[in-house]
Amino acid sequence: MPASASISRRQLLRGRPLPAPFEPRPPGAVSLDACTGCGDCVRACPQQILSIAQDRVILLPRDECTFCGECARACPEPVFGKTRIMGHLVAISGDCLTHAGISCMTCRDTCPEDAISMRPRIGGPFLPEIDGAACTGCGACIAPCPNGAIGIIERNMADAE
Ligand code: SF4
Ligand code: SF4
Ligand code: SF4
Missing domain, CATH: 3.30.70.20 (Alpha-Beta Plaits)
Structure with a gap:
């Protein structure tokens, strides 16, 4: 079962522990x-x-x-298909600073697709939520995260078609 299918959308959005890491490939590398x-x-x-x-x-x-x-x-070999969809997307783990009560919106501010929104909550800083349908897997949000809380997970390619 693909890693992305083994966790629920709610788990993705709530910053639960990430599933097994997925080795990312360049966009369209399907073979x-x-x-x-x-x-x-x-x-x-x-x-x-x-x-x-x-x-x-x-x-x-x-x-x-x-x-x-x-x-x-x-590439001189038949590695790349016609589509440039990434085989992965990103997810936020429980290491996100907002879970420790520290306000941070770095990932939201760096995402070129507006795929990360901040959900208000009572008694703590806003929580980042990733829209898996909007996330291209570009990775722009990963390095800027000050606590290394953003990881890569396998995309369910059936959802991407
Ligand atoms: S930036 Fe992305 S699409 Fe362009 S060469 Fe690098 S991996 Fe390939
Ligand atoms: S950049 Fe990292 S620590 Fe900051 S809100 Fe996003 S996931 Fe959390
Ligand atoms: S991987 Fe790219 S598109 Fe997806 S949430 Fe991060 S910055 Fe946005």
Whole structure:
């Protein structure tokens, strides 16, 4: 069962412990078995967020993916499909500072898709909520989070179609 299907939407939004981490790939990389680990995509990525691990491309969420498509264009193998949908999205864990009573809206402010909203609550700071349908998995919110509370989970691709 995909990790994203093993937790409920409510768990995602309430900052519960995240499911097993999912190894992210660049957008549209749907046939990793065809990846030879040549590194052409790594060199082509202007954001420098791709790497090779165990002879396969992986995405390092240290900066935002701009969905420029340079990785797909550089790849000489049939790794990339026509769609540029990420195979992942993000979720917020219980390490979010708001659960410790500390006000923070950094992720909301960095999201280019307005996929994160802050839900008011009585007796504490607003809580961040991710709209899984709006989240592209770009990763722009991950590095800026001051407490490392944002992780990557597998997207249920049936939901993305
Ligand atoms: S789409 Fe562009 S920014 Fe994103 S991983 Fe590929 S080359 Fe890098
Ligand atoms: S940036 Fe991190 S600590 Fe701040 S609200 Fe978002 S998840 Fe919580
Ligand atoms: S991964 Fe990108 S689209 Fe998704 S919540 Fe973070 S910044 Fe927004």
